[in-house]
Amino acid sequence: MIMSNKTVLYDKHLEYGGKIVDFAGWQMPVNYGSQIDEHHQVRRDAGMFDVSHMVIIDLGVANEAGDTRAFLQYLLANDVARLVDRGKALYSCMLNENGGVIDDLIVYYLAANWYRLVVNAATREKDLAWIKKHATAFNVAVKERSELAMIAVQGPHARDKAFKAMPVDVVEAAAPLQRFFGADCGDWFVGRTGYTGEDGFEIMLPETEAASLWDRLAAAGVKPCGLGARDTLRLEAGMNLYGSDMTEETSPLISGLAWTVAWSPEDRDFIGRKALEKEKAEGVKQKLVGLVLEERGVLRGHQKVAAENDDGVYVGDGEITSGTFSPSLQKSIALARVPVETGKSCKVEIRGKLLKAMVVKPVFVREGQAV
Amino acid sequence: MSEIPSELKYTTSHEWVRVEDDGLVTVGISDHAQELLGDLVFVELPEIEAVFNAGDECCVVESVKAASDVYVPITGEIVEVNESLLDEPETINTAPYDSGWLFRIKPSEDDFEETEEYEELLDAEAYQAEIGE
Numbered sequence: 001m002i003m004s005n006k007t008v009l010y011d012k013h014l015e016y017g018g019k020i021v022d023f024a025g026w027q028m029p030v031n032y033g034s035q036i037d038e039h040h041q042v043r044r045d046a047g048m049f050d051v052s053h054m055v056i057i058d059l060g061v062a063n064e065a066g067d068t069r070a071f072l073q074y075l076l077a078n079d080v081a082r083l084v085d086r087g088k089a090l091y092s093c094m095l096n097e098n099g100g101v102i103d104d105l106i107v108y109y110l111a112a113n114w115y116r117l118v119v120n121a122a123t124r125e126k127d128l129a130w131i132k133k134h135a136t137a138f139n140v141a142v143k144e145r146s147e148l149a150m151i152a153v154q155g156p157h158a159r160d161k162a163f164k165a166m167p168v169d170v171v172e173a174a175a176p177l178q179r180f181f182g183a184d185c186g187d188w189f190v191g192r193t194g195y196t197g198e199d200g201f202e203i204m205l206p207e208t209e210a211a212s213l214w215d216r217l218a219a220a221g222v223k224p225c226g227l228g229a230r231d232t233l234r235l236e237a238g239m240n241l242y243g244s245d246m247t248e249e250t251s252p253l254i255s256g257l258a259w260t261v262a263w264s265p266e267d268r269d270f271i272g273r274k275a276l277e278k279e280k281a282e283g284v285k286q287k288l289v290g291l292v293l294e295e296r297g298v299l300r301g302h303q304k305v306a307a308e309n310d311d312g313v314y315v316g317d318g319e320i321t322s323g324t325f326s327p328s329l330q331k332s333i334a335l336a337r338v339p340v341e342t343g344k345s346c347k348v349e350i351r352g353k354l355l356k357a358m359v360v361k362p363v364f365v366r367e368g369q370a371v
Numbered sequence: 372m373s374e375i376p377s378e379l380k381y382t383t384s385h386e387w388v389r390v391e392d393d394g395l396v397t398v399g400i401s402d403h404a405q406e407l408l409g410d411l412v413f414v415e416l417p418e419i420e421a422v423f424n425a426g427d428e429c430c431v432v433e434s435v436k437a438a439s440d441v442y443v444p445i446t447g448e449i450v451e452v453n454e455s456l457l458d459e460p461e462t463i464n465t466a467p468y469d470s471g472w473l474f475r476i477k478p479s480e481d482d483f484e485e486t487e488e489y490e491e492l493l494d495a496e497a498y499q500a501e502i503g504e
Contacts (some may be wrong), residue, residue, distance in 0.1 A: 004406070034464075035435055036410040210407045228409065232435060240463040296457070298413050325435050332413075351415075 004078065006150050012214045015076035016224045024122035026053040028227055035228030039327040042196055042233055043368045046155035046162075047225035053121040056204060056213075057131065057146050061113050062141040067072060068104050068113045070306040071138035074270055075108065075131065077252060079262035083109035087181045090191055092260055093252045094119075094130070095272025100248035101255065103127050104240065109214035115183075116189070118150075120242050134271070148189075149210035150205045153222055154233075156368060164215035166190075167201070176203060180187050180190060195230065197237025197366045232324050235333060238290060244301055245321040253279055254337060256288035256362055259291045282341060288321070290362035291334040291348065295355045299323030299334035303348050304306035305357075310343035320348065329367045335362055373402040373502075376468055380489070381498035384442045387468060388492055390484055391475075396445055400463065402430065403502050408434040409459040416452040417474055423447070425488050430473065432463065441473060444493040445488050451475040 005026045011264065013020065018029030028050070041047045044258060059068050072080040078092030088109050094102045103123045108116040119127045131329055132142050153162045163171045166188075173185035174192070179199070182191030189204040194228060205213060231241070239254075246255035253261070261276060262268070293299050305318035318338030326333045338346065338359070347354040363371045375381070377502040385404035389397045405411065413433040423429050423443040426453060430441045452474045456462060463471035480486050 030436075031409060034410055035414075228436060296413065298416075300436065301437065325433070329437070 003027060007041035008210050009049055009052060011049040012211055018226060023227055026121060028053060030226045032224050035226060036327045038223065038225035038229035039232050041223045042155045042198055042229060043328055044224045046153060046158040048222045049152040049225050049230055051152050052149040054065040054150055055119045055121060055124045056094055056145040057117040057119065058143045058145055059115045059227065060141045062139045064141035066113065067352040068115055068140050068144050069137050071135060072107060072115060073138045073268055075134055076259045077270055077272060079268060080107060080109065087113060087182045087183050088183055093257055095246060097271060097275065099251040099254060099272040099275030100265060101246040102130055102234060102248060104242050108191065112185065115247055122243060147207055148204045149207045151195055151210065151213060153195040153203065153217060154194045154198045156198060161222045162201055164220040165213060172303055173237035196233035232327055235324050236326050236328055241322055251276060252281055253284045254286040254288065286337050287340050288335055288337050288362060289342065290360040290364060291336050291355045291357040292331040292360055294357060297332060297334045297355055298325050298349060303350060305336050306340055306347040306354060307338040307342040308346055309341050315341040326364060329370055333364050375408055375495045377495040380494060382492060382493035383478055386441060386444050388444045395435050395450060396458060396476045396478055396483065397472050398476065399467055400441060402467045405464050405467045408439055409436050410434055411463045414460045416455040417449045419449055419452060421449045421453060422494045444492065445478055447476040447478040449474050451476045469494055
C-alpha cells in the first residue's frame with residue numbers, strides 16, 4: 001500500500017510556498033525556498049515546523065488495577081521514576097529484548113497514572129503494536145491522540161514570538177515552564193522541548209485550531225521551516241535520528257545514548273536490560289562520535305570510516321550514520337559509529353578518496369554557538 | 372516553473388550547453404536541476420586537460436540534501452573550470468546559466484554544431500517537455 005498522508009497544515013505549506021516531499025508516507029515540506037536560510041532563521045531568530053505527523057500517545061489506566069508508571073518502568077530504558085514533578089519530560093529509548101532500539105521518544109508526566117508519549121511517525125505502527133502488546137499485563141489503556149496537531153517553534157526569539165501568537169491562557173501556562181517541562185491548558189499542551197538545540201516550544205493543539213495558530217505565528221515573525229532545516233539543525237545539535245543513527249540492530253550503548261539508560265535501581269526489570277548488561281559485561285565495542293571534515297567535501301550517511309587511534313594506527317572500520325553540511329559551521333559534520341579505540345581523527349572514504357576528519361564529541365552547535 | 376533559456380541546448384541529465392563564439396562549449400546545470408537539488412554547498416570540478424566522451428561522469432555538485440553527478444554532454448577536452456564555485460557554490464542556485472557555469476570544453480570535432488552529438492542535444496522546448504513543465 002502506498003500511503004500518502006497529509007497533516008492538517010498541508011494547505012498552509014502550499015500557501016507558504018513549501019516544496020513537498022514524501023516523508024515516511026507523509027506529504028511534508030522539505031523547505032519553503034532555501035533550507036539554509038531556514039536553518040539560520042532558527043539559529044538567529046525563530047522558525048516553526050509542522051510536526052503533526054509525529055505520534056502522540058496518552059497512557060492511562062484501563063481499570064482499577066492499572067499502573068501506568070510500572071508499565072513505563074518496564075517498557076522504557078530510561079526510568080520514569082525520575083519524573084517527580086508534574087509536566088516533566090524524559091527522553092528514552094524503547095528497546096526490544098535484544099537491546100536494539102525500537103524507537104526513541106519523549107515521555108511527559110502529566111498526572112498520577114497519566115503519561116504522554118511522543119514517538120516517530122515512521123515507526124507508528126510497530127510502536128503502537130509493541131506498546132499495546134505490553135500494556136495489557138499492566139492494565140494500561142493506550143490512546144493515540146491523532147486529533148492533535150503539533151507545531152514546534154524554535155530559536156532564540158521563539159519564546160517571545162510564540163507568546164504573541166498563542167491564546168492568553170496558553171501563554172500563562174507556558175510562561176513559567178523550565179526546560180524539558182510541559183503544561184496542558186484545555187485541549188492544548190505546550191512543552192519547552194525541541195529538536196534543534198535552540199530554546200523553544202512544541203505546541204500540541206486541536207487540529208481545527210492549527211492553521212490559525214500557524215498564521216498567527218507567521219504574523220509574529222516566525223518563519224516556516226521544512227524537514228531539510230530540521231535535519232541540519234538536529235545534527236548540529238548532536239541529536240540522534242531514529243532509523244539512521246540507531247535502529248533495532250543497534251543498542252543505545254553504541255549509539256551515543258548510554259546516558260539515557262537508567263541502570264539503577266538494579267532490580268528494575270526493563271525490556272532489553274539483560275541484553276544491555278551482557279553487552280556491557282563483554283565490553284562495548286563501538287561508539288557514536290561526531291566528525292568534522294577537515295577537507296572539502298560533504299559527509300553522508302553510509303560512507304566508510306577508516307578509524308585510527310591517537311598514534312595514527314588503523315584500528316578498524318566504522319560508518320557514518322548521518323552526515324551533512326553544517327550551515328552554522330560552514331563545514332561538513334557527521335555522526336559515525338566507530339571502534340571504541342578510535343582517537344582524535346580518522347579518514348572518511350568519499351568517492352574513492354580518503355579525507356581527514358576530526359573526531360569530536362557529538363555536539364556541534366548549541367544555542368547559536370559553535371561548541 | 373523553472374527558467375529555460377531558448378538559446379541554449381540541454382541534456383536529459385539536466386546539463387545545459389552553450390556554444391561560444393570561439394568554438395568552445397560552456398556547460399552548467401539547468402535551473403530545474405538546481406531547484407531539485409536545493410542549496411548547493413560543494414562542487415568538485417573536473418581537471419583541466421582531462422578528456423571525456425559524451426555521457427562520462429566528470430564532476431559532482433552537492434547540495435545540503437544530496438550529491439549529484441554531472442555528465443559531460445559532448446566529447447572533448449576540459450579547457451577551463453569555474454573556480455569561483457569552490458568558494459561560492461551557491462552561485463549555481465542564484466545564476467545557473469550565468470556566473471554559475473561549471474566548465475568549458477574544446478570539442479574533439481571541429482564545427483561542433485554540425486556533428487551528430489550536437490544534433491542529439493535537446494532544444495529548450497524538448498527539454499521543457501522532458502522535465503514535464
